[in-house]
Amino acid sequence: MxxxxxxxxxxxxxxxxxxxxxxxxxxxxxxxxxxxxxxLLVFLRDRGILVLWAVLLIGxxxxxxxxxxxxxxxxxxxxxxxxxxxYAAAVAIGLFSGAFDLSLPGVGAxxxxxxxxxxxxxxxxxxLALALGVVIGALCGFVxxxxxxxxxxxxxxxIGTLSVTSGLAAKVVGGYSIYGLFQLEFxxxxxxxxxxxxxxxxxxxxxxLTVFLTQTRAGIRMRAVGGNAEAVRRAGLxxxxxxxxxxxxxxxxxxxxxxMTMALVGEASPTASPGVIxxxxxxxxxxxxxxQGGRGSLPRVLIGALILGTxxxxxxxxxxxxxxxxxxxxxxxxxxxxxxxxxxxxxxxxLVRISTLNVHDGVK
Amino acid sequence: MAHPDSPPALAxxxxxxxxxxxxxxxGVDFHVNAGEIVSLLGDNGAGKSTLLKxxxxxxxxxxxxxxxxxxxxxxxTPSVAxxxxxxMVYQDLALVDTLDISTNLQxxxxxxxxxxxxxxxxVDFGKxxxxxxxxxxxxxxxxxxxxxxxxxxxxxxxxxxxxxxxAVRLFERGGxxxxxxxxxxxxxxxxxxxxxxxIKRMAAAGxxxxxxxxxxxxxxxxxxxxxxxxxxxxxxxxxxxxxDHNKIVSWITGADRAExxxx
Numbered sequence: 001m002x003x004x005x006x007x008x009x010x011x012x013x014x015x016x017x018x019x020x021x022x023x024x025x026x027x028x029x030x031x032x033x034x035x036x037x038x039x040l041l042v043f044l045r046d047r048g049i050l051v052l053w054a055v056l057l058i059g060x061x062x063x064x065x066x067x068x069x070x071x072x073x074x075x076x077x078x079x080x081x082x083x084x085x086x087y088a089a090a091v092a093i094g095l096f097s098g099a100f101d102l103s104l105p106g107v108g109a110x111x112x113x114x115x116x117x118x119x120x121x122x123x124x125x126x127x128l129a130l131a132l133g134v135v136i137g138a139l140c141g142f143v144x145x146x147x148x149x150x151x152x153x154x155x156x157x158x159i160g161t162l163s164v165t166s167g168l169a170a171k172v173v174g175g176y177s178i179y180g181l182f183q184l185e186f187x188x189x190x191x192x193x194x195x196x197x198x199x200x201x202x203x204x205x206x207x208x209l210t211v212f213l214t215q216t217r218a219g220i221r222m223r224a225v226g227g228n229a230e231a232v233r234r235a236g237l238x239x240x241x242x243x244x245x246x247x248x249x250x251x252x253x254x255x256x257x258x259x260m261t262m263a264l265v266g267e268a269s270p271t272a273s274p275g276v277i278x279x280x281x282x283x284x285x286x287x288x289x290x291x292q293g294g295r296g297s298l299p300r301v302l303i304g305a306l307i308l309g310t311x312x313x314x315x316x317x318x319x320x321x322x323x324x325x326x327x328x329x330x331x332x333x334x335x336x337x338x339x340x341x342x343x344x345x346x347x348x349x350x351l352v353r354i355s356t357l358n359v360h361d362g363v364k
Numbered sequence: 365m366a367h368p369d370s371p372p373a374l375a376x377x378x379x380x381x382x383x384x385x386x387x388x389x390x391g392v393d394f395h396v397n398a399g400e401i402v403s404l405l406g407d408n409g410a411g412k413s414t415l416l417k418x419x420x421x422x423x424x425x426x427x428x429x430x431x432x433x434x435x436x437x438x439x440x441t442p443s444v445a446x447x448x449x450x451x452m453v454y455q456d457l458a459l460v461d462t463l464d465i466s467t468n469l470q471x472x473x474x475x476x477x478x479x480x481x482x483x484x485x486x487v488d489f490g491k492x493x494x495x496x497x498x499x500x501x502x503x504x505x506x507x508x509x510x511x512x513x514x515x516x517x518x519x520x521x522x523x524x525x526x527x528x529x530x531a532v533r534l535f536e537r538g539g540x541x542x543x544x545x546x547x548x549x550x551x552x553x554x555x556x557x558x559x560x561x562x563i564k565r566m567a568a569a570g571x572x573x574x575x576x577x578x579x580x581x582x583x584x585x586x587x588x589x590x591x592x593x594x595x596x597x598x599x600x601x602x603x604x605x606x607x608d609h610n611k612i613v614s615w616i617t618g619a620d621r622a623e624x625x626x627x
Contacts, residue, residue, distance in 0.1 A: 215487060216484060216485040216487060217485035217487055220471075220487060223460075224460045224463055224467070227460035227461060228458060228460045228461070230458045231458040231459055231468070231471065232472075234454075235472035236443065236446060237471070237472050294460065347516075351517075
C-alpha cells in the first residue's frame with residue numbers, strides 16, 4: 001500500500017473543497033479570487049505534512065543508501081506505523097467531534113484481553129471473538145460519552161475510565177498475559193502479496209472513515225459539532241447524538257488497535273501502556289488536527305503516523321541511538337505546531353487585508 | 365409594510381420579566397409587521413436583550429402574551445419559535461469556521477444523493493451548493509462562493525452568512541421574523557453598509573425584522589420604526605420620520621418620553 005495524497009479535504013468537505021483556490025473559477029464571481037500568496041500559504045498549511053514526509057524519505061534514502069529505499073524496508077515502516085495509525089485515527093475522530101479521549105490504551109487492552117479469553121478459555125470462533133472485541137471498544141466509547149455528556153470534562157472522565165478499563169483488563173485475564181494466540185497470525189505478522197496484513201486493515205479503516213467524515217451527513221455533522229456545537233444545536237439537530245458518535249468511533253477504533261497489537265505479538269497483555277496515546281497524539285498534532293476540535297483531515301493523520309514510523313526506522317538503520325528518535329519526533333511536533341500557528345495567522349492577516357480591499361473597490 | 369388589516373408577524377402584549385425583585389421588563393407592548401424593520405434601542409441594562417430573548421423563546425416572560433401571525437402562543441421556547449418562523453441571529457454568529465458557507469447554511473437539511481447512496485446518508489454537494497447559490501441570489505448576496513470555508517471570510521462576510529442562514533431557513537415557509545442582536549457590532553464602516561443593504565433587501569422580500577443595536581446611524585438608515593426602552597419600560601415607539609439623532613439620545617438616556625400609539 002503506497003500512501004496516496006489526501007483523497008479529499010476534511011475541512012471544506014467534499015471534492016469541490018479540495019482546492020479552495022480553484023473554486024472561484026467555477027463560480028466566476030468577481031470578488032471570489034483568493035490571491036496567490038494566500039493560496040500558497042493554505043497549500044503549505046494543508047499539504048505541508050506531505051512535503052515534510054517526502055523530504056524525510058528522500059533525506060533518509062540518501063543518508064542510509066542503499067538500505068533505506070527498499071521495498072522490504074517500506075513494508076517495515078508500514079508495519080511499524082500501523083497500530084499507531086489506528087490509535088491516531090481514534091484520537092483524531094474524537095477530536096473532530098470535540099472529545100479528548102485518553103482512555104484509548106485501556107480500552108485497547110480490555111478489548112484484546114476479552115477477545116483472548118473468549119478464544120482460549122471459552123472456545124469462541126475467531127470472527128465472533130473479534131466482533132466481541134469491537135463491541136467492547138464501542139461500549140467503552142459509549143460509556144465515556146454517556147458520562148462526558150452529563151457535562152463533565154472528557155479529559156478527566158477518560159483518565160478515570162483509563163484506570164477502570166485497564167483494571168478490568170487485568171481482572172479478565174487474572175493479572176497475567178495470555179500467550180500463544182497463533183490463530184490470529186492472519187491479522188498479525190502475516191503478509192499478503194508481500195504487504196503486511198496490518199496495512200490492509202489501516203487502509204480499509206482510513207478509506208472508510210474518510211468517506212464517512214467528508215461525504216455523509218452524519219460525518220459532516222460530527223465535524224460540525226466539534227467546530228461549533230452551538231451551530232449544530234441551533235440548526236435544530238440533536239448535538240449530543242453527534243458528540244456521542246465521536247466517543248463511540250473513538251472507542252471502537254481503540255478496540256481494533258488493541259486487537260491488532262495482540263495479533264501481532266501473539267499475546268494479550270492487560271498492561272495498558274499510556275505511551276501509545278502520546279505517540280498517537282504526536283501523529284495527530286503533526287497532522288494539524290486542532291485540540292479545540294473540528295479541524296483536521298484523516299488522511300493527514302495517516303501521514304503523521306507514517307512520519308513517526310519513518311523517523312524511527314531511518315534513525316535505526318543509520319545506527320543512531322534510539323533516544324534520538326524520541327527527541328526528534330518531539331522537536332518535529334513542536335516545530336509543526338509553531339509553523340501551523342504562523343501559517344494560520346499569516347493567512348488570516350492577508351484575508352482581512354483583501355476583504356478591506358474588496359469593499360474599497362466597491363465589490364461586495 | 366404589510367397590509368394594514370393583517371395581524372403583526374410578531375406581537376408582544378404587556379410583557380414583564382422579573383429576576384427576583386428586579387424588574388427587567390415592565391408592561392412592554394411590542395410588535396413587528398411583515399416587511400417592516402423595527403429597531404430596538406436602549407442603554408445597557410434597559411432590557412432590550414431581555415426583550416429579544418423573550419421574542420426568541422430563550423426567556424419565558426413573567427407576565428404578558430406572545431402572538432405570532434395573530435395566534436396566541438402559550439408554551440414558547442426557542443424550538444417552538446423556530447417552528448413558527450422566528451429565527452434569531454446571535455452576536456456570536458454560531459457558524460462552523462472549518463466548514464464551507466454552503467454546509468453552514470444547509471446544516472440539518474443537507475440534500476442527499478439518489479437512492480442507493482441516500483441510505484448511507486451520502487450528501488449531494490453539487491445540489492447543496494446549487495441550492496445555496498439560488499438562495500443567496502434571491503437575497504442578493506454575492507459575498508463569496510458557497511464552497512468557501514467560513515474561516516476564510518471577513519467579519520462582514522461572516523455576518524452576512526449568519527443573517528443569510530436565518531433567511532434561508534425561513535424561505536421554505538415563505539416568510540417569518542428575523543431577530544438580530546447587534547449585527548454590526550464587530551464590523552467596520554463599509555462592512556456595516558454591506559449588512560445594512562442586506563437587511564433592507566430582506567425586509568423588501570417580506571421578512572419582519574427586529575434589530576437590537578447601539579449603532580444609531582445603522583438604526584436611522586434602515587429602520588421603519590424605532591422603539592426605545594428605558595429601565596424596562598417602553599419610552600418611545602415612533603416612525604422613523606418622527607425621530608432624529610438628538611431625540612433618540614434623549615429617549616435612551618431617559619431625559620424625555622415620546623410614546624405614541626403606532627398601529
